[in-house]
Amino acid sequence: MRRHIREAFRSVWRNGWMSFASISSIAISLFILGVFIVLALNVNKLAADIESDVEIQAYLDISVERSQITELQNAINSIDGVKRSTFVSKEEGMELLKESLGEDGKALLEGQEGDNNPLPDKFVIEVYEPREIDVVAGRILALNDGVDPDPIWEVNYGADTVRTLFQVTEIIRYIAIVLVAGLALTSMFLIANTIKTTIVARQREIAIMKLVGATNGFIRWPFFLEGAILGLIGSVIPVAILAYAYGRLVAVTELELGLLQVVLVPTAEVWSVLVWLIGLGLLIGIWGSTLSVRKFLKV
Amino acid sequence: MQDVHKTYPDGGQALRGVNVRIERNEFVYIVGPSGAGKSTFMKLIYREERPTKGSIFVNGFNLEKLKQRKIPFVRRNIGVVFQDFRLLPKMTAYENIAFAMEVIEAPSRVIKKRTQEVLELVNLKDKGNAYPNQLSGGEQQRVAIARAIVNNPAVIVADEPTGNLDPDTSWDIMRLLEEINFRGTTIVMATHNKEIVNTMRKRVIAIESGLIVRDQYRGEYGYED
Numbered sequence: 001m002r003r004h005i006r007e008a009f010r011s012v013w014r015n016g017w018m019s020f021a022s023i024s025s026i027a028i029s030l031f032i033l034g035v036f037i038v039l040a041l042n043v044n045k046l047a048a049d050i051e052s053d054v055e056i057q058a059y060l061d062i063s064v065e066r067s068q069i070t071e072l073q074n075a076i077n078s079i080d081g082v083k084r085s086t087f088v089s090k091e092e093g094m095e096l097l098k099e100s101l102g103e104d105g106k107a108l109l110e111g112q113e114g115d116n117n118p119l120p121d122k123f124v125i126e127v128y129e130p131r132e133i134d135v136v137a138g139r140i141l142a143l144n145d146g147v148d149p150d151p152i153w154e155v156n157y158g159a160d161t162v163r164t165l166f167q168v169t170e171i172i173r174y175i176a177i178v179l180v181a182g183l184a185l186t187s188m189f190l191i192a193n194t195i196k197t198t199i200v201a202r203q204r205e206i207a208i209m210k211l212v213g214a215t216n217g218f219i220r221w222p223f224f225l226e227g228a229i230l231g232l233i234g235s236v237i238p239v240a241i242l243a244y245a246y247g248r249l250v251a252v253t254e255l256e257l258g259l260l261q262v263v264l265v266p267t268a269e270v271w272s273v274l275v276w277l278i279g280l281g282l283l284i285g286i287w288g289s290t291l292s293v294r295k296f297l298k299v
Numbered sequence: 300m301q302d303v304h305k306t307y308p309d310g311g312q313a314l315r316g317v318n319v320r321i322e323r324n325e326f327v328y329i330v331g332p333s334g335a336g337k338s339t340f341m342k343l344i345y346r347e348e349r350p351t352k353g354s355i356f357v358n359g360f361n362l363e364k365l366k367q368r369k370i371p372f373v374r375r376n377i378g379v380v381f382q383d384f385r386l387l388p389k390m391t392a393y394e395n396i397a398f399a400m401e402v403i404e405a406p407s408r409v410i411k412k413r414t415q416e417v418l419e420l421v422n423l424k425d426k427g428n429a430y431p432n433q434l435s436g437g438e439q440q441r442v443a444i445a446r447a448i449v450n451n452p453a454v455i456v457a458d459e460p461t462g463n464l465d466p467d468t469s470w471d472i473m474r475l476l477e478e479i480n481f482r483g484t485t486i487v488m489a490t491h492n493k494e495i496v497n498t499m500r501k502r503v504i505a506i507e508s509g510l511i512v513r514d515q516y517r518g519e520y521g522y523e524d
Contacts, residue, residue: 205387211345212446213375214402215368 008225011202018201019230022194026234026284030277033183034242037273040176041265047169049263056125056137056157063149064121072151075143076123081136083126090119120153133157184280192288195227199292223293224286231285235278246270313339315509316353321487323453326480328496329489330520331506337489340506341458344487345377346370358453375403378447378455378484382462384439386431392442393418393427399446417445421475437468441475448479455479457488461495473499496520 012019064072069087076085088096094117098109112118127136137155144150199206209219247267254264313336321327329337342348343355346362355362358376365373386395393414400410418424421441431439440460447455457476461469473495480486490496496503496519503518504511513521 204385208385208387208398209402210371211374211379211385212399212402212450213371213373215371218402218404
């Protein structure tokens with residue numbers, strides 16, 4: 001075994017430029033792959049964040065008395081899929097509106113308090129499953145059935161926005177999967193080709209090994225290890241770069257993105273995914289070498 | 300060999316029914332015109348080619364029934380020497396010889412000892428660290444012979460081992476082969492060298508057009524060059 005490892009390293013060294021070429025090809029492919037994985041992870045996270053932020057606003061009819069609120073809230077809370085509901089009275093609504101408009105809004109909203117308040121009372125409702133938000137909204141509207149006048153004046157949950165967002169995230173996921181698969185395949189063929197060239201250059205050696213009675217397994221080992229070494233080096237480099245760069249990116253952007261209420265996927269989580277790339281690099285190397293060696297070992 | 304035929308895929312008939320028995324510890328010359336089937340005869344012994352028909356036994360192995368997996372183990376009992384030496388250019392003389400033992404996974408202590416031993420036997424003790432391109436043709440062939448015998452094979456198959464060497468060097472090689480033969484190794488050697496065959500008298504098998512036309516102990520070369 002020691003001999004095989006020594007031979008493998010010697011051969012990586014001896015085939016200098018070829019080894020360099022195959023390491024680079026794996027490294028570049030895996031780097032692109034890694035960038036895509038990091039991107040996909042973050043798009044996914046962003047989509048999930050936005051999805052979970054989605055909430056239903058149920059505006060109440062003016063005819064609804066304050067004494068009916070608790071009863072109505074209980075009815076809403078007992079709807080399947082509702083996580084939580086908060087009552088926002090029109091006075092609170094006005095305060096929130098003033099806050100969000102700031103100084104400029106003060107003049108605009110002058111004289112709109114008290115009995116002149118144009119805002120309706122409302123419930124803000126969070127749901128368990130953002131994808132089923134329209135179903136839940138329908139159920140809330142159904143509370144109107146058989147009641148006159150309708151207690152719920154309108155429900156609003158940005159239906160179209162949510163639907164489009166779901167479609168976009170779905171498409172991004174598919175594109176990422178296809179690209180990732182394609183790049184992985186390309187790297188595999190690159191490494192297979194490189195090792196093939198290595199073997200062709202050493203056919204004479206293989207012929208002599210067979211002549212003096214080496215078993216096929218014995219001949220295969222160094223090439224197998226050579227592929228593994230190339231794959232390992234070729235994957236550790238991009239993974240190290242990506243892991244470091246992502247850590248820096250998170251640290252640098254934390255403050256600015258925080259203001260936009262966007263949070264990147266935590267570094268540790270990205271690293272644990274990137275580690276898989278090393279395994280993939282190893283696999284690519286080993287698979288590539290076995291693929292090429294098999295052809296040359298037929299007597 | 301019993302009734303051995305060999306037809307190549309391109310239709311060329313190399314051997315057309317060869318029957319021969321070579322005993323342990325014999326020294327045999329295979330002679331005959333180029334293309335008569337000498338090389339095929341040699342290749343069949345170390346199982347680089349398979350007969351189209353007939354059967355071959357080497358050291359008690361039936362090569363015909365031999366499983367693919369077992370071929371390496373038969374070859375370990377056969378040392379092969381070529382006209383063009385076939386040394387690995389990136390390895391020293393010592394490494395080229397040790398290589399044959401590494402390949403059969405001998406312990407490294409044994410490899411060291413035995414490699415030194417054969418280097419001495421072929422009289423190249425001081426050239427162990429030289430690369431093939433730093434050695435003369437005769438020296439390279441001696442390294443090749445050392446590699447062939449390092450694993451103590453029962454048979455040496457030599458395909459025109461003196462073909463690329465000048466007469467003096469050729470005699471060195473022949474004396475070496477004879478010495479190896481004295482130590483108990485069977486030697487089968489294909490050659491075009493009339494002087495060697497006629498001087499160092501051994502069994503001579505002549506092959507022409509794929510058939511054995513003569514098999515004579517202490518025979519002569521029998522062809523005019």
